Amino acid sequence: MFDPEVGKGVEAFHPTHDTNTGISNTKLAMWLFLGSECLLFGGLITTYLVYKYPLPGQGPGPQDVFDIPFTSASSFVLLMSSLTMVLAVSAIERGDHHRLRAWLVATALLGSAFVAGQVYEFTAFYNEGLGFTTSRFSSAFYGLTGFHGVHVTVGIIMLVSMLLLSLRGKLPEHKAESVEIVGLYWHFVDLVWILIFAVVYLIP
């Protein structure tokens, strides 16, 4: 392994711009950040699993408040936003700025619809007597889904920023990667929701 010849072939590396892994710094950073986020959600999902049911007599439990069809619909909306996100990335890679903007708008709108659904859902639950402090279940539920909702909201802000950049002509094709990176985040948030939806709403 100490063969001095080994290094020679590497001269072919461009000394400045290419990264050793071939993945750009920014994209690699996003991947790492998302890896870290997995553990953050992991902690909150674990908490929810431990606190899935309130103690008897301490307010409504999951089966009392959940409206599965409604949440399924809003989950579907969020899932569809991943599709539009893919289309946005593919549009900028083709250099189709109009479609890019259209799909960014679509993604942001679908995301907003999901957040709106969550706000509606929270309001409905609150009216049924499930406050944040009511029980361990309510704290864990609002904590986990609310935290996810904040992530979606941040994603929407990122999408709108991309849209504004594009409208100002500051998002040329060769920077398609920044849209792709926003897309990575967006898909991650969607994926996490699938997990949360399954754990919180579907698994009894």
Added chain:
Amino acid sequence: MTVTDAPLELTSGDEPPRRTLGVFARPTASTGWRSWFTSVDHKKIGVMYGATALFFFIIGGVEALLIRAQLWAPRGTLLNADQYNQVFTMHGTTMIFLVVMPIGAAFANYLMPLQIGARDVAFPRINAFSFWAFLAGGIFLNSSWFLGGGADGGWFMYAPNSTVTFSPSNGIDFWNIGLLITGIASLTGAVNLIVTVLNMRAPGMTLMKMPVFTWMTLVSQFLLLFAIPVLTSAQFLLLFDRNFDAAFFDVAKGGQPLLWEHLFWIFGHPEVYLMILPAFGLVSDILPVFSRKPIFGYTFIVFSGVAIGFMGWGVWAHHMFVSGIGPVSVLVFSLATMFIAVPTGVKILNWTATMVGGKIKLTAPMLFCIGLITMFTIGGLSGVTHSVAPADTQQTDTYYIVAHFHYVLFGGAFFGFMAGFYFYWPKVFGYLLNEKLGKANFWLMFVGFNLTFGPMHVLGLQGMSRRIYTYDAGYGFEFWNRLATIGAFLLASSIALFIFNIFYSKSKAKNLPNPGPDPWDARTIEWMIPSPTPVYNFDPVPTVERLDDFWYRKYGETEDGRLVRIASTEEVTQSAEGEHNVHLPSPSYWPLVAAIGLPIIGWGLIFTWWLCLIGGLLTAGALYAWALEPPDDPEAGHDHHPHEGSAPEGEVAVSDAETDEAGADREVETVG
């Protein structure tokens, strides 16, 4: 938040004269005290990490002396129970989060880019932000002393003792929010450093040619990347409980205290390894220099570090052997913990084997390395004794554990850092620390350290509990406590000697020649460049051919392993003379401003909401300004865009053009 920065740029060769002004004609940018506030240079940031950590080390050290003074005799009256609880909580928190971790970060920031031949880290402004956020978190945490008292729940902050019912003062809020802020710093730092190691190595430097310190930085930053969010999730729960009345740890509502314990230690145990690994890395790089032999079993050293990194995730519940997790869990975690001793033992034996047959120069850094190996061995062995779970039921939460982890973290990590300070001081500051004082420093620290923490083994086995502000005569505690207190003050005087040495050596250095690039006849490429490191690091960036590349530029090896000088040091080192037209990222105010907003939000959460608003606006505004600011020149328009058509080589020109565009219109993603 993740803000993208352009890849760093190197342009070599002659440039038009105006170009030289690009970096060096901005005095406010690279010199003077103001430059430190806006610098994005990994070296300045590394130095600031180190200086800040040493400052907090003094605070944490004073807290330690208060603890030891209180325990000098039975029924001590220096501190009352409440004060004592605050002092030991803040001592632990300070030493872990504001001293050992940031010293690791200091070395990682300063050294790692040099060891891999990089111009800077991957995201220089995020690097600056990481530092300022760490400092902001540290100041926030310690501001509690002036705003109603420090946290009083122990650094592990077990719920429900940490909930409002049992700790109604704001101390724990300061702890919680302060560590969330330093957590942001750690997380952004970890992402940054990992990307740097993975992506920005000099040509030819494959992973298995990296110096061990860089390897250990990589492993420990991965640990940080995955450990911090677990603590963050637990801290959210505590934050919601304390500040918004949630029911996570309210036992009356079915809250589970063990949930906090699990989450905390899933963070807490990898944390232990991420504190020790950078010091292991330093020792692995310094030991061969003064043994004049390559590290023995580089591959094993590296992979045992990686193994520790992985296994560190599977042993957290050994902190909970007595918590009632059930015999099966105890069994599993007990066995897992025993076997993590194996890779650690491999490291110790490899270091020992490195010295065998060498020609050992007992310099101050070498002494500290040997100190680490021996003291860590003791800490490791006591660790094995409490991996035996039934034994741990007698030992846990006694002074035996206090002895154990101080042997690991002070005898291990801190001795390694001291070795690093003495070794790298000339590279960083351009003058050597006085060797005689350095050796005296080592022996004083060695004696003080053993006198402080050695007796704690006996105290623990004789049944002295941890975290007690008072004890009674007649239990056999008096003598050993007295010894430990004497030791603590000796230890403090050794730190004072170190600080004296810094200033003494600096004053003497005026009359001495520059130590040159390579004062120790060292092995790794950071010793190729002038001391102190020039702002641009390498020019040109070397092509790395093998492990210890710099060494093998100086020496050849015959078939039977004898060394032959093949070049003089002067021939293979780089000179500071001449022009170095290296394009560097430009300073920025915004990382600092963004970080300042964070503690203001924190004070707002505790005292009054409108401070949250101010802090939030400050941070958000700074991030916005950051986003709009070109990464590589704050004096927009002045002498900028020098590359257009002027780059000497086509290859570079292409990349320059790319960067310029990237610079002209920065895009920013705000994430999380």
Added chain:
Amino acid sequence: MKRFNSTLGRIAIVASLVLFVVLWVGMVVAGVTGGETEYQLTTLQPQGPFSTLIDNLVAPVFIIAGVVFVGVLGAIFYIIMKYREKGDPELDLTPMPKQTHGHTAAEITWTAIPAAILAVVAVLTAVTILDLSAEEPDSVQVEVFGQQWWWGYRYDVNNDGRFDSDSDVETSTELVIPVGRPVQLSVTSNDVIHSFWIPALNGKRDAVPGMVSPWKLQADEPGVYRGQCTEFCGLSHANMRMLVRAIPAEDFDRWVADQQKPAPEPVTEAEKAGLSEWKNNCGSCHLIDGVNNQQLAENPAALVSGIAPNLTHLMSRGTFAGSIYNLHYPNKVGNDQPFGATCTRDTLADCGDPADVALAGNPDNPVYRPALEAWLRNAPAMKPMAPDQGRGMPNLGLTQDQIDVIVAYLETLK
């Protein structure tokens, strides 16, 4: 001067190393012999089968660790002495050392050997863990509950699996157990996490609120065994101690029978006045069985943990306030018989020093009034507590007359 400096330096180095060796030898000596002295919290002198089990497991581990410790440190010292650069490096003409990069067989060896040693330890550990967690037949069932900052005990006397039947017994601060019979503990907490630990009898077990953890004790000999809360539990964590009185089985049965009795009626005027003062000042938190059960059931104590120590048989205990003060005069040094008077009011000199809390008060000796009176006068001054937050006993502002009659009444609570 240079020579002088280097001699001085050498002396300092040798002195440091000698100090290091002396310290460690001293510590090992203390570790080996320390258990044989009278240190009541030591983990090194097991007094029951469970602590002996632990001791038998850990002793060889300590020996192995000691051998490795001496071996590694000795080897490093030898290597340094042998391979260090001697003399003036400027004049040193010896060639650079042979360059070795590693040795795979050696690596595998020193990976395998520690792993093999640890495998043996692992097997022994596994066996001991299972032994220690096994249920003991014919054991005394006791619920142990921790609060800030004292311990309470409930005995399941009739073995119905509950700790609150009529015939069951509740006491606090001191745990009384029969010698030679296993005691099965159900450890829990009423507020924060504490940890129950009698080093001489077994390791520790956390008392976690909302959770009941099994643990067990057994003493081979009659005696007094001390403990200390070992999970940080807030302000007075240091003052939360435990005390176990192990007594012969027949004495234990008599003790249980005594504890089952309700408190006696006051007889003298002072005692009667004391009872009424007690009801007014103490009865809203403390319970004396047969006196204020009704009152407390209707108005539970305004305490975070729900209750204050049960005082029904206060005078059957030798210590109070988390065992940090002596309620009675202790025996003389060296006599750790848990019960049986060793002095009277007239022969106090036959007792030990009551201010020395390393000597446990003996319930059959005279009451040590100064500590009790000081406690009634201003409890938070005697032990840091947070009464304003419902955690601990407040300063009741009692007059000396009130204190006198209350003490007179309390003295009847045998």
